[in-house]
Amino acid sequence: MDFQSYFSDRLTALQDEGNYRVFADLARYRGDFPRAEHTAQSGQQQDVTIWCSNDYLGMGQHPDVTGAMHDALDRCGAGAGGTRNISGTTHDHVLLERELADLHGKDAALLFTSGYVSNWAALGTLASEIPDMIVFSDALNHASMIEGIRHSRAQKVIWKHNDLADLEAKLAAAPANAPKMIAFESVYSMDGDIAPIAEICDLADKYGAMTYLDEVHAVGLYGPRGGGIAEQEGLMDRLTVIEGTLGKAFGVVGGYIAASTELCDFVRSFASGFIFTTALPPAVAAGAAASVRRLKQSGSERKGQRDRVAAVRAGLDELGIPHLPNPSHIIPVMVGDPVKCKFISDTLMEEFGIYIQPINYPTVPKGTERLRITPSPVHSEADVAQLLGALSELWNRCQMARIPCAAQ
Numbered sequence: 001m002d003f004q005s006y007f008s009d010r011l012t013a014l015q016d017e018g019n020y021r022v023f024a025d026l027a028r029y030r031g032d033f034p035r036a037e038h039t040a041q042s043g044q045q046q047d048v049t050i051w052c053s054n055d056y057l058g059m060g061q062h063p064d065v066t067g068a069m070h071d072a073l074d075r076c077g078a079g080a081g082g083t084r085n086i087s088g089t090t091h092d093h094v095l096l097e098r099e100l101a102d103l104h105g106k107d108a109a110l111l112f113t114s115g116y117v118s119n120w121a122a123l124g125t126l127a128s129e130i131p132d133m134i135v136f137s138d139a140l141n142h143a144s145m146i147e148g149i150r151h152s153r154a155q156k157v158i159w160k161h162n163d164l165a166d167l168e169a170k171l172a173a174a175p176a177n178a179p180k181m182i183a184f185e186s187v188y189s190m191d192g193d194i195a196p197i198a199e200i201c202d203l204a205d206k207y208g209a210m211t212y213l214d215e216v217h218a219v220g221l222y223g224p225r226g227g228g229i230a231e232q233e234g235l236m237d238r239l240t241v242i243e244g245t246l247g248k249a250f251g252v253v254g255g256y257i258a259a260s261t262e263l264c265d266f267v268r269s270f271a272s273g274f275i276f277t278t279a280l281p282p283a284v285a286a287g288a289a290a291s292v293r294r295l296k297q298s299g300s301e302r303k304g305q306r307d308r309v310a311a312v313r314a315g316l317d318e319l320g321i322p323h324l325p326n327p328s329h330i331i332p333v334m335v336g337d338p339v340k341c342k343f344i345s346d347t348l349m350e351e352f353g354i355y356i357q358p359i360n361y362p363t364v365p366k367g368t369e370r371l372r373i374t375p376s377p378v379h380s381e382a383d384v385a386q387l388l389g390a391l392s393e394l395w396n397r398c399q400m401a402r403i404p405c406a407a408q
Contacts, residue, residue: 018338018369019360026050026355033061033378038349048353049383051373056221056329057301058378059251064294065287069252072286080279092285097256099292100244103219103227104258105236110268111256111285113277115216115245116144118255121273122243123148123183123212126263129270130179136170136209138162138184138195145183145214161188164199171207180209181240186229187217190364190372192330197230201238210240220249221302221329226295246284250291254280304377305329308384312375315388320402321395324370331373332359333391335400341369344394352390 014020025039026048034050059065072092081087093111100109112118123145127133133154137145140161149156157174160166167182174180182204184195197213204211215228223231228244230236241263246254257264268274295301309329316323316333324332335341338360345358356371364370375384395402 017361018342019362024349024355024357028061030066031061031063033058034376034383036355038355046353048349048355049379049386050355051375051379051387052356052371053374053376054217054248055251056249056374056376057251057295057305058376059220059249059291059295059301061378062251062291062294064290065251068290069283069287072283076282078283079281082278083276084279085275087279089279090282090285092282092289093279096285096289096292099289099296100256101258103225103292103296104231104242104244105227106242106258106260108261108264109256109258110264110274111254111280112274113254113280115243115247115255117273117277118243118245118257119144119214120148120151121271122241122257122267124151124273125267125271126210126212126241127152127154127181129266130181133179133181134174136167136180136182140188140191141183141185142189142214142216145185149183162193162195164196164203167200168203168206171203171209174207180204180207181212182209183212183214185214185217187215187222187328187330189217189330190332190359190370191324192326192328192332194229194327197233197235197239201235205238211238212241212243213239214243216243216245216248216255217328217330219244220291220295221305224299225297226292226302246288246291250288250295252284252288252291254284254288301377305375308375308377308379311381311384312373312387315384316391319388319392319395320404321391322401322403329374331375333371333373335369335371336367338366338369340398340400341371344391344398345371347394347397348390352386354387354390 026036028036036048036050037045038048039045097109127135135149135154136157136159137149138161139158157170159170187194218228220226222229230239241257241259243257246252322334341358345356348354348356359372360369
C-alpha cells in the first residue's frame with residue numbers, strides 16, 4: 001500500500017468538502033485578552049480579536065492566576081517529576097483537590113491531565129471494574145465520554161439526546177438487578193442546550209443508577225460559586241460523579257472528578273489514565289486553585305459574561321442572522337454550508353481582524369455547519385459592534401438568508 005498517497009488523498013477530500021482544519025497561529029497578549037497576534041502562513045502578522053475561546057471568563061489572563069503560577073514556579077520549579085505514584089503528590093495538587101471537592105460539595109476530588117483524560121479514565125474505570133455495568137449514554141455526549149465507555153467494554157445503551165421518555169424506556173428494559181450508570185453533560189458545547197438534570201436524577205433514583213455528569217462547559221460559569229448547572233439548580237448532592245475541566249472557564253489546563261472519598265480512591269487505584277500519567281506541573285495546579293478561589297467569591301466575571309452574551313444575541317436578532325436559541329453562554333451562528341462557513345471564518349480574520357473558528361463535520365452533522373461564538377466579560381461594547389457589523393456585511397456578500405426578528 002502507498003501510505004503517503006492514501007494520506008494525501010484523504011486530506012485532499014477533506015479540503016474539497018470544506019472540512020479541512022487549519023490551525024490559527026495565535027499569540028495572546030498577556031493582560032489584554034481577547035486580543036492576540038495572528039501570524040498567517042505567509043508570515044504576515046495582524047492583531048485580532050478572539051471570539052471563540054473556551055477561556056470563557058478571561059481567567060487565563062487574570063493576575064490572581066498568573067501570580068499564583070509565578071509563585072509556584074519560583075517555589076517548586078517547572079515539572080511535577082513524574083506520576084504521583086512515583087514522584088509523590090505536590091502540596092499544590094492537594095490544595096487544588098480540596099478546592100474542587102469543596103466547590104462541588106463532595107468529600108473528595110481527583111486531578112487528571114485534561115478533561116478528556118478525566119472522562120476517559122474515570123468512565124472507563126468505573127464501567128469496566130464494576131461487574132455487569134450498563135452505561136446509559138446521551139446521544140450527544142463528548143468524544144472523551146464515548147471513548148471511555150467504549151474502552152471499558154461494558155454494555156452501552158445510547159438514549160436520545162435529553163429525551164427523558166427514551167431514557168426511562170431503556171432503563172426499564174434493562175435487567176432490574178444490573179448495575180447502571182447514566183452518563184450525560186450539563187451544557188452541550190455545540191448547541192448550547194442544557195440537560196434536565198433533576199429529572200435525570202429522578203430516573204436514576206427510580207432505577208437505582210449512578211449518575212455521571214460532565215460539567216466542563218459549566219464550571220466557573222453557573223451557580224453562586226461557579227460550581228456549574230448542578231450548583232445553580234441545587235442538585236450537586238444528587239449526583240454520584242461530577243466531572244469538570246480546568247482548561248475552560250478556569251483558564252488553565254487539567255481535568256478532575258469530584259465524588260465520594262471511596263469512589264475517588266477507587267478510580268485513583270485502578271485507572272491507568274491516572275496511574276501511568278505524569279502529574280500536572282505544580283504551577284498549573286496553583287494557578288487553577290487561584291482561579292477556583294477567585295470565582296467562588298466573585299460573581300462579577302459571570303455577570304459581565306451574561307451581559308455580553310445578551311448583547312450579541314440581541315444584535316444578531318436585530319440583523320436577522322440565524323442562531324440557535326438556548327439558555328447558555330454559547331451562541332451557535334448557523335451557516336449550514338461547510339465552504340461558506342470556512343469562507344466567512346477566513347474573511348473575518350483577513351479583513352476584519354476577528355477570529356472565529358468554523359465548526360464543520362465531523363464535530364457537527366453535515367448541514368449544521370456554524371460559527372460558535374463565546375462572548376466574554378472582557379469583550380467591549382466596541383468589540384460587539386465590530387463583530388455584528390462584520391457578520392452583517394458577510395451575510396450580504398454570501399447572499400445568506402436572514403430571519404425576521406420574531407422568528408428568532
